[in-house]
Amino acid sequence: MKKKIGLYFGTFNPIHVGHLIIANHMVEFSDLEEVWFVVTPHNPFKKKSTLLDDYHRYDMVYEATKEYPKLKPSNIEFKLPQPNYTINTLVHLEEKYPNKYDFALIMGRDNLKSLHKWKNYEVILENYSIYVYPRITEVENIAVLKNHPKIVEVDAPIMEISSTFIRKQIKAGKNIKPLLPLTVWEYLDKMNFYR
Known part of the structure; x- marks a missing residue:
């Protein structure tokens, strides 16, 4: 039987405790067996200028998830042509892991509203489950x-x-340490990021 994997896409700029809480909730309270944090090099809907280097963001996701066996970092999109679209990533994953995993998407409920703007969204909906979590802006x-x-x-x-x-x-010099996994806070602090 194929292992059910939830794909949690994001720039994770930086990853924070909210991301971990949602991902952990998905593996503990749904039929997903693992959640992969797919670090996006460049979201077609976001300006690239505010992004930290891809590998720094991947390293922070690695640091944040290394203590959680069901949560994994993924840099699968780093090797794909940019800007990339979710459908391309799904096709690439199916080719890389034939008949090994049953992939599903994880997204905030607010993102459903723009799903129809996604490239090949009908194909995604036809072939993949989408696990939706609530957002404050219902x-x-x-x-x-x-x-x-x-x-x-x-x-x-x-x-x-x-x-x-x-x-x-x-940037404003506030202490936001409790909002980040400790290893991520230490990484940001050491690298002097976002200041």
């Missing part, structure tokens, strides 16, 4: 996705922490 049910057989709502805790907030507070 959105109306998206008619086409309401009761869709591939959408799995997971009652995860609502996290109001964002990487943007963390970057701003570091």
Whole structure:
């Protein structure tokens, strides 16, 4: 039987405790057996200028997840042509691990609203489950996705922490250490990032 893997895509700039809480909730309270943090080199919808180097962000995800056997860092998108799209990553993963894993996507409920703008979103919905966690900015049910057989709502805790907030507070000289895994805080501090 294929192992069920949740793919949690993000720039993780930086990864914070909110990301870990959601990922851990997914592996403990759904049928997902592992969550892979897919570090995105460049999201087509985001400006690249604010991003730390890909490998620094990957290293922080590695540091944050190394104590959790069901949570794994993934740099699979680093080798793909940029800008990359989720469908390309899924095709690449299927080719790399034929018949080994059953992949699913993890996303915040607010992201469902823009799913129809994704490249080949119909193909994604047809072939992959999407595990959705609530966000503080609840959105109306998206008619086409309401009761869709591939959408799995997971009652995860609502996290109001964002990487943007963390970057701003570091720059402002605030102590945000409790919002980050200790190893990530030490990495940022040592490298003098976001100051």
